[in-house]
Amino acid sequence: MLSNDNATRPTTILLIRHGETAWNAEKRLQGHLDIALNAEGERQAALLAAALASETIDHIVSSDLLRARQTAEAIARVRGAEVGTDPLLRERCYGGFEGLLYSEIAARFPLEFAAWQARDVDGVLPAGANRGETFREFFDRATGAILKHAAAHPGKTLALVAHGGVLECAYRMALGLSLETPRDFKVLNASVNRFVVEEGALNLVSWGEVAHLQPAVLDDVG
Template sequence: MHKNNTITRIALIRHGETAWNAERRLQGHLDIDLNNEGRRQAVALAAALAGEQVDVLVSSDLARAAQTAKALGEVLHLPLFIDGRLRERCYGGFEGLLYSEIAERYPREFAAWQGRDVDGTLPPGQNRGESFREFHDRVIPAILGWAADNPGKSLVLVAHGGVLECAYRAALGLSLETPRDFKVLNASINRFIVQDGKLELVSWGEVDHLQQAVLDDV
């Protein structure tokens, strides 16, 4: 069978910092804006990507991702496409709580979550929670779909920590049950290629652009 050797490049970016990130409060589908540090990170990120060839810019529909992406769009002179499938995982009743509060209020569900029960249900809240498997099965087809629709192009997708985790696992063939022993950093650049409908990891957790901005401020 003829193989398709077209390579599509994807830079997958986690949104800049929010006040809730800074205090370890779970956001999920709750719509939280970037804080001052997050806005600074978005500007630094845009400067870092300014010299790169980017054809398509896509963001989750949550404000923290869209605000980060808009900073990129202004520098790259690209329209911004919004895709709700790239939203963070919905955590149901966990949303809006500090991690410490989740452990106290929902000890059984918290233990299942920390124990990587990928089909574990979450307590109801403002939004219906998703199991990790449901979340993964929403996110990966979305990423691969953008690649399939833009063969041979270079894409930037701005999303969330959980979305990046799913992509990392898919690219390395990691089971959903294995612990997350890798960092997913705010405003990091994480590079993949898609070939023959499969994600492959190129580089992970690029954050030099953020450090440089800090040094420039001294």
């Protein structure tokens, strides 16, 4: 049975972007394609794990994609903890855009690329190995997953390891930003982004903590 104390305390969310991959470094769109961390990403994950080692974390949950799981497992390893996985924490699925450089997307799919860059939140992506999601569909999935985990663990501290797009969705929800507005905030590899959930509402505490990483890390490109 949940204690009344836990039920009345806010749930703390450490929302973490995975470490760097080779595709991040060359600006190749990953989406649901399962890309591992590169050597720099592994270094970032180890530094992140060391920085969080002294913090209270009750549960660690990761996207089921490899780059997020590797980052979460680094955090768990130094704590002797387990990692749960949730495919609802995956990056947005980009359909036919996946696996391509941004320049290649613009050349192959000029109309869809223009709509994406113009932030058409209901724009349909071209078919690929996976079915693409509109940004609105993705936002609902990602924020729903975050709130689901918070509701399941009231008053606890959760580390959710996910992707740049998931972080963007959480930031927009917490600040009440329209989905159509340009993204004017950074979403950094292996960053810690702190939220609390109180009475079902997501609130931002701090954003883009990367002091544990040297040199500077890459921003998500979107």
